[in-house]
Amino acid sequence: MGTDHTLTRRIWRCLTVAFGLLAALTILAPPALAEPKPPLVLAAASLQEAMTAAAEAWARRGHPRPVVSFAASSALARQIMGGGDADLFMSADEDWMDTLAKAGLIVPETRTRLLFGALVIVGPAGGRLHLRPAPGFALARALGGGKLAMADPDSVPAGRYGRDALQHLGVWDQVSGQVARAENVRAALGLVAHGAAPLGIVYATDAFAEQRVRIVGVFPAASHAPIDYPLARLKSSTNPEAEAFRRFLLSSEAKVIFRRYGFVAP
Structure with a gap:
């Protein structure tokens, strides 16, 4: 009987030590890194194939694939002005980007005239x-x-x-x-x-x-205003992937993609 009691106490001591070590390791272990959140990009409808290809190229680099929503620039700009959640905006003209700039909704220094069209x-x-x-x-x-x-x-x-x-x-x-x-x-x-x-x-x-x-x-180029596509990061964006993807869109690799789909990418 005494032997069984002694054995039981030893087992409990071992379990106590094991649980203590496990708790210590849990406290000392670094927290698991959260998966990066993909940026949300609002882009003019005419960019559908080109921006999809650019997003896929970015994902192949090991980044989360950007979520790209396509519609008329006017609809997207109104969505942003209405408080819609997004990280980047790529318009099919300067006017709608100007509208967002006047409303204080973009980061001015990130605004870039990225592409031209016919x-x-x-x-x-x-x-x-x-x-x-x-x-x-x-x-x-x-x-x-x-x-x-x-x-x-x-x-x-x-x-x-x-x-x-x-x-x-x-x-x-x-x-x-x-x-x-x-x-x-x-x-x-x-x-x-x-x-x-x-x-x-x-x-x-x-x-x-x-x-x-x-x-x-x-149409002759002189018959209408230049068709350009400005890009900017939205002021409400807090996703670091958004700025990284914006910079990628300015890279020579991305410009090759845009040219493949018929855009002029200087």
Whole structure:
């Protein structure tokens, strides 16, 4: 009986020592590192393929893959002004970035004019129409009573560029009643791709991304304001990955990606 009691006490002493060592190791061990949070990027719809490829390239470097949300620059800017959560904003024009800057919502020193683009007219891939956008060119005749697909000229950058170009060339009044206003440039592209409109005005990069359309005309650069894509970090962002990814987008590696999708990346 005494032997059993002694054995039991020894077992309890061993267990006590073991639990003590385990507790000490738990206290002394460094805390597990939290997984980095992926940055949230709000980007103009026309950047879809290029920004997706850039995010994948960044992830291959061992970083969490950025979450990229695409829509019209106007919709994204309003989302940010409404308190929407995001880390980076890449607009399809300077005006919406200016709006956020005036509202104090971006970090000014992170604002960069990253990319440039071209404005084109697209038609069905199987067509043979060719247009040379110039003063008074026959756009109304080419439409033949059909719709001209454009992003909304009153709010979306691609639509504003298109309206400005047509006004500059003196043909806006002839076709304004036939405009099919889309919520963004990709929606306008889709109208032509699906045969709902015979012609559309989009960015050249959008035309490259859709096999069911072809470029039938290129607007002169002087007919509209420069098509540029500014990038900035939002002031509300606290994610260190956001600044790291922003810097990557400025790198030579990222510029190769953007050029592959038809952008001019100086």
